[in-house]
Each structure stands twice: as structure tokens, then as C-alpha cells.
Amino acid sequence: MTVIDKLAAFEGEVPSSGATGPRTVRMPAFGISGQPTTLISLVTASLLVGAWWFVTEYGLVSSLFLPRPAEVLHQFVVVARDGYAGAPLIDHVGASLFRIGLAAALAILAGIPLGLLMGLNRFAKGILDTPIEFYWPLPPLSYLPLMIIWLGIGETSKVTLLFLAMFAPICLAAQSGVRSLPVERAQAARTLGATRLQLFAHIVLPGALPEILTGIRIALGVGWGTLVAAELIASTRGIGFLIMSAAQFLATDVVFVGIAIISVCAFSFAHAVRLAERLLVPWRGRG
Amino acid sequence: MLKIENASVFFEGRGRIVHALDRLNLDIADGDFVVALGTSGCGKSTLLNAIAGFLPLSEGRITLDGRAIAGPGADRGVVFQKDTLMPWLDVADNVALGLRFAGLARKARREKAEGLLDLVGLRDFGRSFPHELSGGMRQRVGIARALATDPDILLMDEPFGALDSMTREQMQQLLVDVWHRTGKRIFFITHSIEEALVLGTHIIVMSPRPGRIVARYRADFVRRLAEGASLKEIRLSDSFGPLREEIRDILHRDPEPKEEAA
Ligand SMILES: Nc1ncnc2c1ncn2[C@@H]1O[C@H](COP(=O)(O)OP(=O)(O)O)[C@@H](O)[C@H]1O
Ligand SMILES: [Mg+2]
Numbered sequence: 112m113t114v115i116d117k118l119a120a121f122e123g124e125v126p127s128s129g130a131t132g133p134r135t136v137r138m139p140a141f142g143i144s145g146q147p148t149t150l151i152s153l154v155t156a157s158l159l160v161g162a163w164w165f166v167t168e169y170g171l172v173s174s175l176f177l178p179r180p181a182e183v184l185h186q187f188v189v190v191a192r193d194g195y196a197g198a199p200l201i202d203h204v205g206a207s208l209f210r211i212g213l214a215a216a217l218a219i220l221a222g223i224p225l226g227l228l229m230g231l232n233r234f235a236k237g238i239l240d241t242p243i244e245f246y247w248p249l250p251p252l253s254y255l256p257l258m259i260i261w262l263g264i265g266e267t268s269k270v271t272l273l274f275l276a277m278f279a280p281i282c283l284a285a286q287s288g289v290r291s292l293p294v295e296r297a298q299a300a301r302t303l304g305a306t307r308l309q310l311f312a313h314i315v316l317p318g319a320l321p322e323i324l325t326g327i328r329i330a331l332g333v334g335w336g337t338l339v340a341a342e343l344i345a346s347t348r349g350i351g352f353l354i355m356s357a358a359q360f361l362a363t364d365v366v367f368v369g370i371a372i373i374s375v376c377a378f379s380f381a382h383a384v385r386l387a388e389r390l391l392v393p394w395r396g397r398g
Numbered sequence: 399m400l401k402i403e404n405a406s407v408f409f410e411g412r413g414r415i416v417h418a419l420d421r422l423n424l425d426i427a428d429g430d431f432v433v434a435l436g437t438s439g440c441g442k443s444t445l446l447n448a449i450a451g452f453l454p455l456s457e458g459r460i461t462l463d464g465r466a467i468a469g470p471g472a473d474r475g476v477v478f479q480k481d482t483l484m485p486w487l488d489v490a491d492n493v494a495l496g497l498r499f500a501g502l503a504r505k506a507r508r509e510k511a512e513g514l515l516d517l518v519g520l521r522d523f524g525r526s527f528p529h530e531l532s533g534g535m536r537q538r539v540g541i542a543r544a545l546a547t548d549p550d551i552l553l554m555d556e557p558f559g560a561l562d563s564m565t566r567e568q569m570q571q572l573l574v575d576v577w578h579r580t581g582k583r584i585f586f587i588t589h590s591i592e593e594a595l596v597l598g599t600h601i602i603v604m605s606p607r608p609g610r611i612v613a614r615y616r617a618d619f620v621r622r623l624a625e626g627a628s629l630k631e632i633r634l635s636d637s638f639g640p641l642r643e644e645i646r647d648i649l650h651r652d653p654e655p656k657e658e659a660a
Contacts, residue, residue, distance in 0.1 A: 293480070293482070295478050295480050295482045296482050296484070298450070298452050298470060298476070298478075298482075299476065299478065299482040299543075300495070300499075301451075301452075301469070301470035301471075302450060302451075302470045302471065302472065302474060302475060302476045302544075302549075303472060303475075303495050303496030303499055303543070303546075303547060304471065304472030304496050304499045304500055304547060305499045306499070309499050313484075313495070313498070313499070314484065317484070317486045318484075320486075392486070394485040394486050394527060394529060
């Protein structure tokens with residue numbers, strides 16, 4: 112055996128890091144998670160608005176079907192100033208936000224513990240699975256008439272409807288979060304002396320949090336759809352009602368104002384959940 | 399004293415009964431470092447899971463200092479082969495998890511965690527998160543975590559199996575230091591003959607189907623290692639090679655796996 116090169120040490124100079132420090136890199140997670148998409152989205156949005164402006168400005172589409180961006184903006188100012196369909200704009204928006212906010216809070220408060228329990232306990236699973244699996248696939252609007260008959264035309268029926276629509280995805284997500292808990296992790300906690308309650312609070316809940324947050328995002332999507340549809344049918348306040356009233360007068364520009372408000376609200380909610388994810392589960396996909 | 403008496407385990411799987419442990423007897427006394435050595439599938443993990451309380455025995459009994467084992471508990475610390483750190487806790491909080499379960503105040507927890515991280519050579523990593531550490535470092539955190547609750551025995555299931563050989567040797571040295579300094583009993587599983595010889599005061603060689611102890615050895619390499627000898631000196635010492643070959647012969651002599659009737 113011959114020694115080829117005993118001193119294989121790097122003999123060059125260590126590259127100086129310069130004034131700005133060395134170029135740091137990081138391990139990308141799977142998928143696009145972590146890469147910024149804001150600019151791409153902004154460009155897409157402005158292209159869409161540009162196309163909208165173009166087809167209306169040059170009369171390619173009648174303004175009865177598609178109002179001009181400027182008209183919608185103007186209508187927004189008018190509605191914000193004078194109200195619409197018998198109520199100030201803030202009341203319409205407030206009514207919708209109240210309904211979805213209350214229903215979401217209730218769905219989260221009930222869905223997370225019940226879902227976790229269903230993932231852990233045979234009896235909870237056996238008892239709750241049947242009603243949930245029965246009602247969850249139904250379109251919420253199909254049982255809205257029942258809600259109205261049982262609970263009246265007021266807020267209770269709408270909030271209940273929304274609660275039911277949003278409860279199931281959160282509950283199912285919490286269940287699947289429990290199932291994805293590696294058995295070794297639970298065993299590790301038990302050998303560290305965790306009681307059942309501690310295991311639940313310190314291991315099961317944080318472990319299920321990523322999936323729960325995904326469930327909440329889905330629930331909010333379902334919630335907005337259900338809310339507006341319910342307001343179209345049975346309401347005297349709310350953004351859905353505003354859209355319905357405007358449609359009866361073929362006020363397409365006001366319809367657009369309503370749609371824009373919904374999309375801003377829904378976007379803010381989704382963004383809030385995304386912020387919560389960044390705050391609560393920064394380790395997502397890395398453990 | 400950890401006493402395992404006539405421990406048998408039968409699994410049922412896919413219509414077959416697997417005889418994973420057969421009337422196994424083993425004592426682990428204070429200060430012992432017992433290494434279970436055997437090929438994959440000979441029941442090592444089954445034995446450890448039974449000691450840890452994850453798995454009930456089909457027959458026989460296990461007692462720790464006179465108490466019968468009825469489930470997992472903080473008196474038996476476990477270091478897993480798989481990474482079981484909690485990704486949402488930083489390293490110090492992971493180490494102190496058992497202390498948190500025990501109701502210790504945060505300040506006391508962090509202090510104890512710091513001491514343990516020092517012991518496993520991770521002094522400055524308390525605020526890092528598990529995903530920022532290498533496999534070897536994570537395994538050290540796992541050891542520190544298991545030691546934090548001051549268990550009566552440390553159970554380790556192939557803890558270094560996933561590490562490269564250099565890191566593995568460092569970890570062996572580290573574990574021996576920990577063992578020497580804390581005086582803990584350790585039950586350690588491996589399928590590496592050299593690892594078994596270097597670490598164990600007692601080595602039990604197991605064979606599969608049904609899982610049995612086919613040979614028992616006492617070794618003093620680990621004491622020499624603890625007293626400052628290097629791994630190299632130990633591997634090159636006179637008695638090491640013959641013993642290694644003898645055990646290798648035992649492992650190779652194993653009867654062909656015979657099928658068991660359902
Ligand atoms: N949960 C289980 N269900 C059925 N069979 C199992 C289970 N766990 C282990 N076994 C069987 O028991 C035997 C011993 O397994 P194990 O203790 O994991 O071996 P080792 O850790 O020595 O590799 C193997 O034949 C394995 O297939
Ligand atoms: Mg094993």
C-alpha cells in the first residue's frame with residue numbers, strides 16, 4: 112500500500128466573505144412552500160384588470176353585462192356614502208362578518224376538541240361519526256329551509272347553517288391530525304411521564320395543528336360560499352342580500368361592488384390563517 | 399435490579415402466530431451495561447418494548463426494583479432509533495419535556511436542560527430547533543431528554559444505527575462517558591458485534607424464531623474505555639478479535655428460519 116497524499120488539506124486561501132457576508136442558502140421544503148409568489152400574483156391581477164378595462168373601454172362587451180372598472184369604483188363610493196337596499200354599507204358588511212365570524216369561532220371551538228377526541232377515543236368516534244358522515248356531504252343550502260323552519264328567519268338559522276358547514280372540515284382535519292401522530296412520539300411522551308391530559312395538550316394538539324389549520328382554511332372557503340348563498344335566499348342585511356337586490360334592478364356595477372367586498376373579506380381571512388400558520392407551525396414539513 | 403422472568407411474546411399477524419420471545423430470563427443489576435445483539439427479527443425490539451411497558455407480555459413478568467411493569471413510565475428512559483424529538487420545541491425544551499410533565503418551573507427546567515446539553519456536548523444548541531441539527535446531534539438530544547427525568551434505567555433501541563461510522567464512534571464514546579459519570583443501568587440494542595463488545599459489561603446474543611438468548615458474555619472493554627483507553631486500543635487488544643469472531647460464528651450458525659404453524 113502506498114500513501115498517495117497524506118496532506119490533503121485545502122491549501123488555498125479561505126475565500127473572504129466580503130463586506131456583505133457569505134451567500135447563505137437554505138434547504139427548500141417540498142413543493143413551492145416558502146418561495147415568494149406575491150409578485151407573480153400581482154402581475155396576474157393587473158393583467159386581468161387590464162383585460163377587463165380593455166374589453167369594456169372598447170365596447171367589446173355591453174356595460175349591462177360587464178361594467179367598466181371606473182363605474183364599479185364610482186358605484187362603490189356611492190354605496191359607501193348612501194347605503195344600498197335600505198341599509199348603510201357598513202351594516203351589510205357587518206352583518207355578514209358577524210355571521211361568519213361567530214360561526215367560525217363556534218366551529219373552531221367545537222371542531223378541534225371533538226375531532227381530537229374522535230381520533231383518540233373509540234366511543235367518541237363511533238357516536239359522532241354517523242351524524243357527521245351523514246350531514247357533511249349534503250350541500251348546506253339543501254337543509255337551509257329546515258333551519259329556517261326550525262330556528263326562524265333570524266340570525267340563529269344562518270349562524271347554525273354556517274356552523275354546520277364549517278364544523279365538519281375542522282373536525283375531520285383534527286381527526287386526521289391525530290392519526291398522523293407517529294406512535295413513537297406518543298411512546299416517547301409516555302416514558303417521559305406524560306399523563307393522558309398532558310399527552311393530549313403537549314403532543315397530540317401541536318402535532319395535529321398543521322392539519323387543523325388547513326381544515327380551518329377549507330372551512331372558511333366553504334363558509335363564505337354558504338354565507339352568501341344563504342343571504343341571497345333569506346335575509347334583509349348582508350353582502351349576499353346586497354348583491355341579490357342589485358341583481359333585481361340589473362345594477363351590474365353594484366353586483367360587482369358586492370363581489371369585490373366578498374373577495375377582499377375572504378382574502379383577508381385566508382391571509383389571517385396563513386399568518387397564524389407562520390406563527391404557530393413554523394416547523395411545518397420539517398419534522 | 400431489573401428482572402425479566404420467563405418472558406414470552408406471541409404476535410398474531412396475517413393468520414400466523416409469530417413467536418417473538420421465548421421464555422427469556424435476564425437480570426440487569428445496578429451499573430450494568432447490557433447489550434442485546436442479534437440479527438434483525440430476533441426479538442430485540444420486542445424485548446425492549448416490553449421493558450419500556452409499550453408491549454404486554456404473553457407470559458412471564460418483568461419487575462424493576464421489585465415493582466411489576468404495567469405500562470410506560472418515567473422510571474425507564476427510552477432512546478429511540480427513530481427521531482422522536484418534538485419539532486415545535488427548541489432543543490432545550492425537548493430535553494426538558496419530561497421535567498415539564500413533572501411540573502417543574504420553566505427556569506429550573508432550562509437550567510437542568512443546560513446541564514444535560516453540556517453533558518452530551520451540545521452546550522450552545524439549546525435554542526436551535528431539531529430540524530437544524532444533524533442526525534448525531536439529534537440523537538444526543540434524545541439521550542439528554544431520556545436522562546432528564548433521572549430514570550432508573552436507560553433503554554436504547556439501535557440508537558446509533560442510522561449514523562455514519564465516525565459519528566457512531568463519537569457517540570459510543572459519549573455514551574460510555576455518560577454511563578460512567580451517571581452510573582445508570584443501560585439496556586442497549588445493536589446488530590453490530592463490535593458495538594456490542596465495546597459498550598457492554600454484559601452481552602446477550604439472541605437468535606430468531608423463537609427469540610432466545612443463545613449466548614451470554616461478560617466483557618470489560620467498556621470499563622477500559624471509560625477509564626481512558628481509546629476505541630482503537632480496545633479493538634487492537636488481544637482478546638477483542640477472538641471474541642468478535644466467536645460471536646460472529648454464533649450469529650452465522652443460526653438455524654435456518656423455520657416456519658411456524660398457525
Ligand atoms: N407488532 C407486531 N406484530 C406482529 N409481528 C411483530 C410485531 N412486532 C414484531 N413482530 C415480529 O416479531 C419478530 C421480532 O421482531 P423485533 O423484536 O422487532 O426484532 P428485532 O428488533 O430484533 O429486529 C419479527 O419476526 C417481527 O416480524
Ligand atoms: Mg428492532
